[in-house]
Amino acid sequence: MTTTSKSTSRKLTIARAMAEAMAQEMRLDPRVFVMGEDVGPLGGVFGNTRGLFEEFGAERVRDTPISETAFIGAAVGAASDGMRPIVELMFVDFFGVCMDAIYNLMAKNTYFSGGKVKVPLVLMTSTGGGYSDAGQHSQCLYGTFAHLPGMKVVAPSNAYDAKGLMTAAIRDDNPVVFMYHKSLQGMGWLGTEKGATVPVPEESYTVEIGKAAVVREGHDVTLASLAAGVHHCLRAAKILEEGGFSAEVVDLRSLVPLDRETLRESVAKTGRLIVVDEDYHSYGVSGEIIASVAEYSGCRLKAAPQRVAYPDIPIPFAPTMEQWALPNADKVVAAFHEMMKENRGENS
């Protein structure tokens, strides 16, 4: 579904960037196929398989019945037998019914076979809330997947990274969980994040899985996040700049492998760390990031690290309650000022 264009600045939404990466790999490699609920003629409820059914047909773009257990199990089998499936778990919240296929089969088959069986499967799944879809359709669950060994986990914040990470994921011989945040898809009813729709080259390219990106340089504090959180951090950095503070923003891009080096280098420079995560506060990504920095003796922290994460409650439906619970730029700015108060206390 390459959107050919002679425009001087062709931009894509993440949804289109994902579809373009899949289409280009499907043209190159007949083993690549797509499977999931409504990925066919509808083009995916989040728009990320638009155009694939029309180009590649029902054999390679397969609409499945509503049984994640069956079709993700089938995808693991196909991948173990030489195919390269891209399978969609429509909402990450649905993982409960198919987790055995994911973490007992997909993630472990390569280890159990002593490396004889490869499982080159891409499991793409939507994350995140903000549009009142309540507690079974709004979670991020980054930490849940990143915690379990045997699979790579990526989460892009913009269309350039989405295309490059998707291409890298399809070419990877290991299972990759590709987590895309709904508010970044450019689908309107899920929220609009302009910063996610960026210029994307038409030719194929990869973004290395396991490399974070410093998307804004600064020296007073490191704001580390992923997916939609990166945009909250960038807005917070702008507000802080108006107050005379310079924030560095690290886009993790990949949770497994986690680029601890880039994180540590950044915090070694700034001495302060705020982690922004739309996943639950406890036992998750934010704790892992802070531990990764604290374990490293090269980071002399000027203040205790902070996290702006989702409270440990199921996600509420009521818009006012959901918006209260979500991370945003103001919360990041407030966390920074709390941190600076603590500094002043120590110095006096």
Added chain:
Amino acid sequence: MTSDIRVPEDLWEGDTEGVITAWLVDDGATVAQGDLIAEMMVEKAQYEIEAPVSGRLVIAKEEDEVVAKGAVIATVET
């Protein structure tokens, strides 16, 4: 010469208003006739807007703006 880019009257059924969800080119960019330049949404369905002529694009309606059929959302200087 300047040409208007309007929301086509037949883009979706009925008289419901739509919203621009994404501009896929920058304001001031050069576009070619037939290029996909914007996406619109009506009741969770996505619709595409193509450049009717080649030239320099000037955006008139930003993302998140609600527009009716026939509304001018941009102009192209040819």
